[in-house]
Amino acid sequence: MSLLELDPGFYLKLGVNKMDYEKLAAAILKDVGGKENINTAWHCATRLRFKLKDEHQADTAALEELTGVITVVKSAGQYQVVIGNAVANVFEALARLAGLENEDRQKEVKETDKNIVNRFIGFISGTFTPFLGALAGAGILKGLLALFVALKWLNTTSGTYEILYAAGDGLFNFLPIFLAFTAAKRLKVNQFVAVALASALVYPTLVTIASKSQTIAFLGIPVIPTTYTSSVIPILLAVWVLSYIEPVLDRIFPEAVRNIFTPLFSLAIMVPLTMLVVGPLGSSIGNVLATAISAIYNFAPPLAGALMGAFWQVFVIFGVHWTFVPVMMNNIAKMGYDPLLPILSAAVLSQAGAALGIFLKTKDQKQKALAGSGVVTGIFGITEPIIYGLTLKLKRPFICAVIAGGVGGAIIGGFQAKASSFTLPSLLALPTYIGKGFSGVVIGIGVAFLLGALLTYFFGLRGVSQQAETNSKESEQLIAPVAGTILPLTSVADEVFASEAMGKGIAIKPDDGHVTSPVAGTVSAVYPTGHAIGLISDQGAEILIHIGIDTVKLNGKYFETKVKKDQHVNPGDELVTFAPDKIAEAGYDNTVMLIITNSKQYTVATTAETLAQDNNWLLKLQLAHN
Numbered sequence: 212m213s214l215l216e217l218d219p220g221f222y223l224k225l226g227v228n229k230m231d232y233e234k235l236a237a238a239i240l241k242d243v244g245g246k247e248n249i250n251t252a253w254h255c256a257t258r259l260r261f262k263l264k265d266e267h268q269a270d271t272a273a274l275e276e277l278t279g280v281i282t283v284v285k286s287a288g289q290y291q292v293v294i295g296n297a298v299a300n301v302f303e304a305l306a307r308l309a310g311l312e313n314e315d316r317q318k319e320v321k322e323t324d325k326n327i328v329n330r331f332i333g334f335i336s337g338t339f340t341p342f343l344g345a346l347a348g349a350g351i352l353k354g355l356l357a358l359f360v361a362l363k364w365l366n367t368t369s370g371t372y373e374i375l376y377a378a379g380d381g382l383f384n385f386l387p388i389f390l391a392f393t394a395a396k397r398l399k400v401n402q403f404v405a406v407a408l409a410s411a412l413v414y415p416t417l418v419t420i421a422s423k424s425q426t427i428a429f430l431g432i433p434v435i436p437t438t439y440t441s442s443v444i445p446i447l448l449a450v451w452v453l454s455y456i457e458p459v460l461d462r463i464f465p466e467a468v469r470n471i472f473t474p475l476f477s478l479a480i481m482v483p484l485t486m487l488v489v490g491p492l493g494s495s496i497g498n499v500l501a502t503a504i505s506a507i508y509n510f511a512p513p514l515a516g517a518l519m520g521a522f523w524q525v526f527v528i529f530g531v532h533w534t535f536v537p538v539m540m541n542n543i544a545k546m547g548y549d550p551l552l553p554i555l556s557a558a559v560l561s562q563a564g565a566a567l568g569i570f571l572k573t574k575d576q577k578q579k580a581l582a583g584s585g586v587v588t589g590i591f592g593i594t595e596p597i598i599y600g601l602t603l604k605l606k607r608p609f610i611c612a613v614i615a616g617g618v619g620g621a622i623i624g625g626f627q628a629k630a631s632s633f634t635l636p637s638l639l640a641l642p643t644y645i646g647k648g649f650s651g652v653v654i655g656i657g658v659a660f661l662l663g664a665l666l667t668y669f670f671g672l673r674g675v676s677q678q679a680e681t682n683s684k685e686s687e688q689l690i691a692p693v694a695g696t697i698l699p700l701t702s703v704a705d706e707v708f709a710s711e712a713m714g715k716g717i718a719i720k721p722d723d724g725h726v727t728s729p730v731a732g733t734v735s736a737v738y739p740t741g742h743a744i745g746l747i748s749d750q751g752a753e754i755l756i757h758i759g760i761d762t763v764k765l766n767g768k769y770f771e772t773k774v775k776k777d778q779h780v781n782p783g784d785e786l787v788t789f790a791p792d793k794i795a796e797a798g799y800d801n802t803v804m805l806i807i808t809n810s811k812q813y814t815v816a817t818t819a820e821t822l823a824q825d826n827n828w829l830l831k832l833q834l835a836h837n
């Protein structure tokens with residue numbers, strides 16, 4: 212029997228082995244309800260994003276217990292599993308296991324989310340997420356070229372500059388084509404027809420005519436001269452309209468000719484319709500949005516900066532930050548700049564600063580390790596591991612970061628800094644902010660980072676450091692969790708436990724069915740079937756109490772759990788009741804195993820007694836010194 216067959220999610224939570232992407236993906240797939248429950252699956256920079264057939268089939272508690280999973284977020288009609296930097300590796304493994312074949316698992320199911328806001332946010336995120344990395348990379352390249360020109364390292368007339376500028380600007384110039392492809396996939400429309408539609412909008416001849424404000428007509432109807440290169444809203448509207456026209460055409464034409472005639476008539480209808488109505492309408496909406504954003508920002512730039520800098524990460528938590536992406540890109544397309552992106556860098560760096568404050572202050576080694584890596588990822592724009600792994604869990608550091616982001620954002624807003632190109636807000640985005648107000652960006656993100664670190668260090672960890680000091684004690688004793696006959700762990704009839712691959716420990720042949728806590732600590736995991744409980748002692752020992760062998764197959768029969776995850780327990784507190792005799796009658800070994808899953812950190816001594824009784828110690832742990 213393999214470890215994965217026992218309980219992959221439960222054991223991954225306990226840190227049994229070094230994280231294995233295949234095992235983690237298998238556990239996630241199981242806990243989201245299996246591949247049959249997945250309508251769509253994709254990933255962004257830090258999250259696995261699912262559209263599930265039935266969210267009630269997903270076991271959120273079990274997912275959050277997995278080592279490698281930071282948290283689970285339900286937002287905008289999506290079921291999001293936050294992984295962090297390893298998300299691409301986990302998704303690749305998930306795709307293989309679920310048979311996704313490197314593409315979203317698209318099922319023809321009716322949209323069940325009636326909330327129009329959630330559907331809109333889901334559409335926007337699903338449209339931009341697939342190529343967000345390429346978009347950010349291209350934006351940074353354009354920013355670096357601007358920096359090199361300012362430093363006189365490159366001349367704008369040189370071939371080197373022209374080629375590199377084409378590499379950076381190509382995506383933005385033909386942005387409607389990228390958006391058409393991803394929007395069509397999201398709306399279940401023929402992606403190549405959508406791309407052909409977008410290609411017509413940026414066709415060089417029509418672009419030249421529009422740039423010269425020349426008037427042309429279609430069947431005698433004048434076409435408003437509009438430039439669609441780098442635009443966002445017109446193509447999104449066009450693909451949305453196409454999603455209603457294409458099914459009608461599919462119903463009209465017989466299956467034998469549908470593959471030819473549906474695309475033919477889709478293009479013949481949609482290209483003129485977009486040029487005459489949809490495109491100008493989308494362009495007008497974009498102009499209104501750009502004008503409104505500019506007016507609001509210009510009314511009180513420091514106030515706008517403070518609000519965006521403070522609340523941006525709150526928007527991220529609820530998933531509504533995606534609604535700003537088309538707005539910011541529209542600003543760049545219409546005005547040539549965006550005033551919001553520089554402010555967001557302060558919000559991002561404030562979280563990185565909070566992580567630094569935790570790293571410098573905490574004595575908890577796990578927190579310190581997570582905070583240390585979080586500083587690095589935060590500087591490069593990835594804040595989810597910091598937010599869900601540290602600041603939001605600890606609450607005070609998140610508030611400190613919000614304050615710091617607001618102060619930094621106010622400074623940047625006061626200098627009226629602008630971004631010349633879209634990219635993810637981070638330290639790498641600095642070159643895209645070169646121009647008016649650039650010094651304010653440098654000052655603002657510096658203040659946000661340092662203030663986030665200082666506020667967190669002095670005010671953000673009250674009560675946490677004392678707990679860490681308690682956890683630093685070097686020895687502890689574990690009393691018997693159940694009365695019975697003591698056996699060596701190596702004698703049990705399961706090679707995984709007997710080999711001590713799970714960790715060192717001891718076994719007990721039970722005399723009764725009452726399992727109690729062997730230490731003071733916190734319940735870290737409760738398996739739904741009740742046959743296993745995870746604890747973390749107040750001094751840091753990670754403990755697994757496993758009742759019986761293969762008893763997971765009983766599906767909870769003969770077990771009753773008495774505690775919940777995150778509940779604090781004291782020695783002797785009841786954890787589980789079970790029926791050892793009935794388990795044995797059902798053909799299962801009822802041996803109870805007490806295992807220290809992080810036993811490599813300790814010298815473990817076992818009792819010489821043969822009987823386990825109340826308050827008798829079974830294991831003594833002494834922290835090992837390297």
